[in-house]
Amino acid sequence: MHRLSGHPGQPATEAARLALRTHIRRRATSGNVRRQAPPPTIPDLRAMIDACDLTSVIGLRDRLLLVLGPALMGRRSELVALHRADVREVPDGLEVRIAISKTTRTRPGRPWPSRAAATR
Secondary structure: OOOOOOOOOOOOOHHHHHHHHHHHHHHHHOOOOOOOOOOOOHHHHHHHHHOOOOOOHHHHHHHHHHHHHHHHOOOHHHHHOOOHHHEEEEOOEEEEEEOOOOOOOOOOOEEEEEOHHHOO
């Protein structure tokens, strides 16, 4: 479509790259740096867990994710990839199977015991 409109096949990107470098440099020197949000404190996390509606499936799911997240110290992608069959109750608490991880994409998942997740 670009060629039919009279534009060459390879776009001239040097001007765009120069504009982007200038923008990045200005942001960096003006003090606009990307900051990471602080993690929630234990009292904040307990308040969020207590606020979950345990009469609904969504509330139960949210509570489980809030408890498992810090207990597993996992990535967001690992938490959202969990299925019901990946979490099972054992005498010591919960056992969670992380099927796919950033570091184990080609190997089968392994169970991860979580005693901290056993608090109800």
